[in-house]
Every structure is written in C-alpha cells, then in structure tokens.
Amino acid sequence: MIRRNTPAKEAVLNILTLAGKAMSQDAIEQEIDLEINRATIYRILNSFCDDGILHRIVADDGKQYFAISDKSDQNKKFESHYHFKCLQCERIECLPVEVTFSISDDYLVQNVNCILTGVCKSCRTL
Incomplete structure (x- = not known):
C-alpha cells in the first residue's frame, strides 16, 4: 500500500x-521539532512497521523500541535477529546475527524477539 508522505x-x-x-516513542517525541501528538507518532511508527520500514523491539521491561529495518534485499522478508541492550547506557542495537x-512443525512462528543484555563496547571502555 502506498501511503502519503507527510x-x-x-x-x-x-x-x-x-x-x-533503536528508539522508544518517548525518545522520538523528545527529539521531534514539529507539533505532533503522541497518538500521531504512534500511528506513524505502526504504519512504518507494517510497511517494513521499521521493526519493533519489545525490551525486557516491556517497553517498545523502533529501529530501521535492513533493506539490503527488498524481496526478502525481514529476518529475525538478535538485539543487544546495554544495562549502563540503555542503548538498544540490532546485531548482525540471524536467529x-x-x-x-506443530507450531508456526510468526515473530522472534531476542534481546541480549550486558555492557556495550562504549561503556566497557569508560
């Protein structure tokens, strides 16, 4: 479905x-320069996920984060991959490792949400 750009x-x-x-809706809302209510931001994030532009990450605390999807192969569905959440800076990154x-065969897997937690390289060198 082609959506109107705004x-x-x-x-x-x-x-x-x-x-x-990856960023949460709250973090995006703090960064945005336009007058937009949070419901509009949430609808935009959901439509981007539906269109494959973003993917949703549900962290261990239940909070949702959104990250740009890898568009290296337009014909391939977005592959499940691991995420890493730093316990010190709380940054969430996509890891280049397929799950x-x-x-x-009794089960049909539709989504995989894998989050590894620890200390990122940046925080380890501090």
Whole structure:
C-alpha cells in the first residue's frame, strides 16, 4: 500500500535514521521539532512497521523500541535477529546475527524477539 508522505513521517524517519539505534516513542517525541501528538507518532511508527520500514523491539521491561529495518534485499522478508541492550547506557542495537532455531512443525512462528543484555563496547571502555 502506498501511503502519503507527510512532514511528520519525514521527521520521525529522519530522527531514527540519524540516531543509528533503536528508539522508544518517548525518545522520538523528545527529539521531534514539529507539533505532533503522541497518538500521531504512534500511528506513524505502526504504519512504518507494517510497511517494513521499521521493526519493533519489545525490551525486557516491556517497553517498545523502533529501529530501521535492513533493506539490503527488498524481496526478502525481514529476518529475525538478535538485539543487544546495554544495562549502563540503555542503548538498544540490532546485531548482525540471524536467529536460528528448530521447533516442531506443530507450531508456526510468526515473530522472534531476542534481546541480549550486558555492557556495550562504549561503556566497557569508560
């Protein structure tokens, strides 16, 4: 489905692209320069997820974060991958490792949410 581009959508996408990391709706709302209510931001984030532009990460505390999807192969569905959450700076990053597992054919897996927690490289060198 082709959606209309708006200044609000451009602003949200620009913030996430420049951040280079996963961000929560609250963090995006603090960074945005336009007058946009939180419901509009949430609708934009959800439509970007539906369109494959972003993917949603549910952290261990239940909070949702959003990150730019890898568009290296337009014909391939976004692969499940690991995320890393630093316990010191709370940054969440996508890791370039595909999640692999085996499960009985009785189950149809539709989503995988894998978050590793620890201390990131930046915080370890402080």
